[in-house]
Amino acid sequence: MNKTLATMALGALMAAGPALADLVIPDLSYRTGPFAAGGIPFSDGYNDYFTMLNERDGGIGGVPIRMVECETGYTTEKGVECYEATKNEGSLVYQPLSTGITYQLIPKVSADGIPLHTMGYGRTSAANGEIFEWVFNYPANYWNGASGAINHLLEENSGDISGKKVALVYHNSAYGKEPIRTLEELSKKHGYELALLPVDSPGQEQKSQWLQIRRDRPDYVILWGWGVMNQVAIQEAANIRFPMENMIGIWWSGAEPDVIPSGEASNGYKALAFTATGDDFPVFDDIKKYVHDAGKAAGAGDKVGTVQYNRAVYAAMLASEAIRTAQEIHGVADITPAMMRDGMEALNISEDRMAELGMSGFGPTFEVSCQNHGGPGLVGVTQWDAAAQKWNVISDFKPTDGDVINALITEDSGAYAAENNLSPRCN
Amino acid sequence: MPEQLVFAMEVILNGLMAGVLYALVALGFVLIYKASGIFNYAQGVMALFAAMTLVGIMNGQVPFAHLINATFGTHIHYFGWNVPALLAILLTMGVMVLLAWAVQRFVMRHLVGQEPIILFMATIGLAYFLEGVADLMWGSEIKTLDVGLPQGINLWIDESTFNIFGYGFFIDNLDIVATIIAALLVAGLVAFSQYTKQGRAMRAVADDHQAALSVGISLNFIWIMVWSVAGFVALVAGIMWGTKSGVQFSLSLIALKALPVLMLGGFTSIPGAIVGGLIIGVGEKLFEFAIGPMVGGATENWFAYVLALIFLVFRPQGLFGEKIIERV
Numbered sequence: 001m002n003k004t005l006a007t008m009a010l011g012a013l014m015a016a017g018p019a020l021a022d023l024v025i026p027d028l029s030y031r032t033g034p035f036a037a038g039g040i041p042f043s044d045g046y047n048d049y050f051t052m053l054n055e056r057d058g059g060i061g062g063v064p065i066r067m068v069e070c071e072t073g074y075t076t077e078k079g080v081e082c083y084e085a086t087k088n089e090g091s092l093v094y095q096p097l098s099t100g101i102t103y104q105l106i107p108k109v110s111a112d113g114i115p116l117h118t119m120g121y122g123r124t125s126a127a128n129g130e131i132f133e134w135v136f137n138y139p140a141n142y143w144n145g146a147s148g149a150i151n152h153l154l155e156e157n158s159g160d161i162s163g164k165k166v167a168l169v170y171h172n173s174a175y176g177k178e179p180i181r182t183l184e185e186l187s188k189k190h191g192y193e194l195a196l197l198p199v200d201s202p203g204q205e206q207k208s209q210w211l212q213i214r215r216d217r218p219d220y221v222i223l224w225g226w227g228v229m230n231q232v233a234i235q236e237a238a239n240i241r242f243p244m245e246n247m248i249g250i251w252w253s254g255a256e257p258d259v260i261p262s263g264e265a266s267n268g269y270k271a272l273a274f275t276a277t278g279d280d281f282p283v284f285d286d287i288k289k290y291v292h293d294a295g296k297a298a299g300a301g302d303k304v305g306t307v308q309y310n311r312a313v314y315a316a317m318l319a320s321e322a323i324r325t326a327q328e329i330h331g332v333a334d335i336t337p338a339m340m341r342d343g344m345e346a347l348n349i350s351e352d353r354m355a356e357l358g359m360s361g362f363g364p365t366f367e368v369s370c371q372n373h374g375g376p377g378l379v380g381v382t383q384w385d386a387a388a389q390k391w392n393v394i395s396d397f398k399p400t401d402g403d404v405i406n407a408l409i410t411e412d413s414g415a416y417a418a419e420n421n422l423s424p425r426c427n
Numbered sequence: 428m429p430e431q432l433v434f435a436m437e438v439i440l441n442g443l444m445a446g447v448l449y450a451l452v453a454l455g456f457v458l459i460y461k462a463s464g465i466f467n468y469a470q471g472v473m474a475l476f477a478a479m480t481l482v483g484i485m486n487g488q489v490p491f492a493h494l495i496n497a498t499f500g501t502h503i504h505y506f507g508w509n510v511p512a513l514l515a516i517l518l519t520m521g522v523m524v525l526l527a528w529a530v531q532r533f534v535m536r537h538l539v540g541q542e543p544i545i546l547f548m549a550t551i552g553l554a555y556f557l558e559g560v561a562d563l564m565w566g567s568e569i570k571t572l573d574v575g576l577p578q579g580i581n582l583w584i585d586e587s588t589f590n591i592f593g594y595g596f597f598i599d600n601l602d603i604v605a606t607i608i609a610a611l612l613v614a615g616l617v618a619f620s621q622y623t624k625q626g627r628a629m630r631a632v633a634d635d636h637q638a639a640l641s642v643g644i645s646l647n648f649i650w651i652m653v654w655s656v657a658g659f660v661a662l663v664a665g666i667m668w669g670t671k672s673g674v675q676f677s678l679s680l681i682a683l684k685a686l687p688v689l690m691l692g693g694f695t696s697i698p699g700a701i702v703g704g705l706i707i708g709v710g711e712k713l714f715e716f717a718i719g720p721m722v723g724g725a726t727e728n729w730f731a732y733v734l735a736l737i738f739l740v741f742r743p744q745g746l747f748g749e750k751i752i753e754r755v
Contacts, residue, residue, distance in 0.1 A: 032558075034677045036567040172725040198725035202677045204668070205684070207441050207599075208715040208727060214597055215434055228677035231569065235671060239579045239599055257569040261673030265579075295500075300493065 021334055022066040023059060023323055025050055026086040028096040033073035034202050035227040037257040038308055040299060042097055043069070045312030047298035048291045049283075053320055055290035060323045061333040074227075076100040083108060092340040093117050093319055099175040107420075109134045114337040115344055119315050120145070120251055120274060124178055125412035127374025129345065130424040132413065136344050138318070138375030139364050140274045140400075143408060145250045146179035147400035148272050148379030149222050150186045152248060155395070162191030167213055169206075169233055170224035172198035179224060179250070185404050203229025210236040223249035230258035238265030245270065248381070254391070255307035259384045267386035270394070272379050275314045275363045277391040279305030282358030283313065307391060314363045322347050345370050364397040370426035377405065430594070437588075437596045438716045439709055444602035446708020447609045448667055452685040453692065453700040454612070455660040460694045462633045462653040465535070465546045469554035471682025473523075473658055476561045478665030478674045480522050482570040485515040490564045512574040516662070523658030524651075531651045539646075558679060567676065572669040576604050605667045609701070612663060616656070616697055625652060633695075683728075687735035693748025702746060710734045 027046055030039035050065045059065050068089055070082035079101030083094065093115045096102055102122035109116045110133065118126065118137045126135035140148075153161050168183060170176035180196065187194045195218060197209045203225060210233075213221065221242065223233050230253045237247055245268040249258070254271020284304055292301040303309040326335045326343025335343070347368040354360050364378040378397035385392055417424070455470040467473075483490060487506040496502055510518070534549055577600035589595035620626035631639040632649045640646060668678055684707075692703025711727040711734070719726045738746065 032562065032567065032676075034675070034680065036562075036676060037569045040567060196724070198723065200725045200728040202680055204672060204677055204681060205445065205727065207445055208438070208712055208719070209724075211438060211441060211597060211716075228672050228675060231675075232672045235578070240597055241580065257673075257675075261569060261571045263571065263573075300496075300504075 021063055022090065023063050023335070024066050024068060024086075024090045024092060025319065026082070026089070026091045026094055027067055027069040028072050028079055028082045028094060028098075028101065029069050030072050030074040030097070032071060033075070035074040038227065038252070038255060039074065039097065041255075041303040041306050041308035042312040044297065044299035044301075044303050045309035046095065046316045048287050049313045049316035050320070051296050051298070052287045052290045055294065055296065056286055060320055061327040063333045065320075072096070072098065072101065074098055074100075076104055080104050080108070087112055087114060090337075092323065092335065092337055093344070095119065095315055095319070097121070099123075099178070100173070103174060106132070106135055112337075113341075115341045117315070117319065117344070119311075119318070121175065124374075125409045125416065127372065127409050128413035129369065129371050129373035130413075130426050131417045131422055132373060133425060134341060136368065136373040138347075138368055138373065139349075139366050140377050140379055141374055142178040142250070143182040143405045144374075144377035144379050144400040145272050146182040146222075147186060147377075147405060148381070148398070149248050149250070150183070150190065150192075151379075151398065151400060152270070152272075152381050152395060153192075153220055154190065164192045164220065165195065165216065165218035166192050166220045166222060167195040167197055167216070167218035168222045168224060169197045169199060169209055169213075171203065171226055171229055172200050175226065175252075176224050179222075181408060182405065183222070185408065186401065189401075189404065199225065199229055199233070201229070202227055203232055206232050206236050210240050210242075213237075213242065214240045219246065221247045223247060223253045225249070225253045231261045234259060234266050234269060235262045237269075238262055244268035245383075248272065251307075251311075254382060254384075256389075256391075259386070260389070264386050266384055269384045271382050271384070271391070273307070273382045273391075273393070274379060274397065275307075275311045276361060277305070277307060277310065277382055277393060281360075281362055283317075283362070284358075286358065287313070310362070314359075317357060317359060318347070318349070321349065321353070344368060345373075374409070377402070433592045433594050435713065435716060436592075437594075438712050440596060440598060441602070442709035442712030443705055444598065444606060444708070445712060446688075446705035447602070447606045447701075448664075448704075449684045449688050449707055450701045450704025451605065451609055451612070451660065451664040451667060452681050453688040453704055454616075454697065455657040455664065456682075456685055456689055457692075457694060457697055457700045458616075458657045458660065459653055461697075462629055463535075463546075463650055464543060465550060466543070466694070467657065468547060468550040468682070469557055470657065470661060470685070472554040472557045472561070472679040473526075473661035474665040474668065474681060475674075475676065475678040476526070476557050476665075477519055477523055477658065477662035478572060478669040478678055479561045479565040479570070481515055481519040481574075481662065481666065482572050482669070482674050483565040484518050485510050485512060485574075486570075488565060493566065494563060516574070516666075519662055520659055523662060524655045527651050527654030527658055530654055531647065535650060536647070554679070558676070562676075570669075570674040572666065572674050574666060574670070576601055576666070576670050578670065601667070601670060608663060608667070612660065613697060613701060619656075625649075629653060684731070687731040689745070690732075690735035691738045691745055693745025695749050696745070696747030699745055699747030707731050707734060 029043035047067050054064050068086050072079040072082050079096055095117050099121050102118045116135045122137055124141040124143045126132040126137050183194055199206050249271040251272045259266035291297050322343040325346050326339040327333055329342050330339045349365050351365050366376040377400045380397045381395035382391040383394045459467040487508040489503050492504045581598045581600050584598045585595035628644045688703040688707050692699030711731045714730045715726050
């Protein structure tokens with residue numbers, strides 16, 4: 001009896017206890033399903049960067065990184081299942097790449113004490129670290145995106161877009177609806193007329209929306225789509241001969257798979273960005289040498305330099321720098337999720353550090369604090385060159401409308417705090 | 428003429444064109460249901476599989492390249508040649524015939540005599556299996572499909588309507604091509620079923636399996652033939668939809684657009700699929716145009732089902748479906 005109990009106890013200990021001396025990074029990927037075209041390069045880049053650190057540096061601070069990939073198919077239920085299945089592995093930070101999954105995970109990570117990084121997506125008001133202790137969305141959020149698009153239109157019109165018609169073609173989901181409030185507030189400020197055109201998921205059929213655009217003749221279209229919705233929208237815009245240079249997409253509507261199916265017709269289409277394009281950065285030399293050439297790539301190794309791959313490399317770099325910061329703060333190499341949160345709140349991405357990492361100019365430099373989990377909200381603009389098959393940066397990372405955005409963040413996070421009976425922290 | 432009326436006419440025309448595309452998908456369902464009583468849940472995935480296979484063949488892509496490379500440590504992805512569109516379509520048709528044979532040989536043959544719900548569940552399994560195989564064979568990246576079909580605004584219609592109404596209608600050239608192809612397809616299917624030996628055998632099987640067997644018709648052959656024809660229809664639908672949006676996983680979801688068409692037109696009628704598609708196409712587009720702005724838009728997906736349900740209340744078998752009378 002005693003022997004049986006002892007065996008069971010040992011078995012339970014082995015099963016329940018996380019492997020020691022591993023920095024566990026879960027990857028809630030979607031390599032299958034309707035959104036795989038975006039999910040695959042992101043997951044490849046996220047994995048490849050950590051693999052490069054393992055191969056080149058032996059991990060971070062001497063501790064190897066262990067990636068735990070779980071397929072969500074971009075469905076919220078599977079995303080939550082993946083979280084539940086991996087959280088006890090000692091997971092340090094989640095990057096689910098889905099606003100739907102993010103909304104479901106916010107209460108869970110808050111209860112479990114595990115950081116959630118939703119880079120450029122998720123719940124925008126999570127930028128308020130006083131309310132959202134475990135959620136981070138640096139370096140930019142949806143409302144920065146909305147403001148960045150309007151700023152670009154202001155630049156194009158010598159600072160005056162009053163009387164202009166701007167149509168928002170958006171994915172009819174929590175993700176697609178995120179910019180509406182911001183765009184409405186900005187329309188009051190700048191005097192443009194905003195038209196809202198929702199598209200039901202997945203967005204394969206958009207004839208009605210584009211016929212309306214053809215009838216109403218807006219001056220600009222802001223595209224807020226994901227997956228097939230992007231390709232169809234750009235093709236339909238080309239079909240009705242809407243000027244591509246007057247169409248600007250959020251960063252999730254501005255990757256190669258979105259424009260390539262339309263061929264030449266997509267030339268001139270613009271998209272917002274918070275990471276650089278192309279593969280002309282020293283970090284890719286190391287990824288090639290230690291990962292791809294060594295046969296350790298997460299995918300086929302053919303996505304380097306593409307928008308989503310680069311974005312994922314940037315996300316992985318931010319996570320690894322937060323781990324490094326946490327190790328320095330706490331003086332231990334094998335950190336816990338709570339220590340990771342401290343590292344993320346003390347994160348300092350400086351020009352010098354970016355240069356050391358071989359990523360100078362790859363993304364905005366910024367500092368995170370207990371109060372500000374959202375970063376600086378700097379947004380750039382890229383434009384598709386169909387002949388060269390590449391995105392060109394036409395506007396550097398620039399500030400967005402902090403007055404409007406911060407007021408909205410305070411309002412929304414305040415409502416969340418009231419609903420959940422939370423008191424502000426960081427005092 | 429009032430401006431709104433002119434706009435409504437443009438919407439109706441575009442609704443008719445969209446309806447043809449929905450009908451193309453619905454046709455595949457009807458063919459298999461009519462001949463075997465199986466509601467083929469995998470029809471949408473067959474369109475995806477066919478389109479992916481077509482692009483893969485055209486681009487000279489090595490099937491299962493990732494699997495081969497991972498197993499043998501090779502780095503092969505392409506054969507290094509391109510196949511002309513017409514030849515690639517014929518080769519894809521060959522693949523769809525092989526698929527039809529495999530479905531019949533390994534799935535349906537073992538389920539003869541089972542309840543319809545069992546057969547339906549089998550096609551759900553088939554759909555997920557095919558999704559996986561398609562990804563494994565050709566990869567899950569979005570692929571550009573260009574078989575030479577024209578796209579973009581039809582300038583003649585634009586100018587003609589502008590001269591008449593003072594507003595040029597938008598009609599996509601691709602939709603016009605789809606309409607012509609759908610008409611040819613339906614004419615071809617009707618001619619096949621009326622005037623060929625195999626077509627008559629197919630109708631005999633659809634009417635009564637037992638009676639067809641008793642006069643020496645091979646059920647096995649007929650079902651392979653029906654699945655092959657459904658595969659051909661899936662290929663046509665895949666080409667049309669794939670040209671619009673690129674060939675990607677979402678193509679499999681076009682089946683959702685066919686369901687209200689089937690509910691409305693009936694599961695057993697080829698003309699029903701066409702008429703149902705047109706009614707759904709026009710209905711959803713007009714509703715979005717007239718009522719959509721008042722209720723926040725994005726009404727098309729759900730309104731198509733509401734429209735189908737309204738028809739169901741009055742004609743449960745659909746507009747052209749066969750009335751089922753069971754006596755106790």
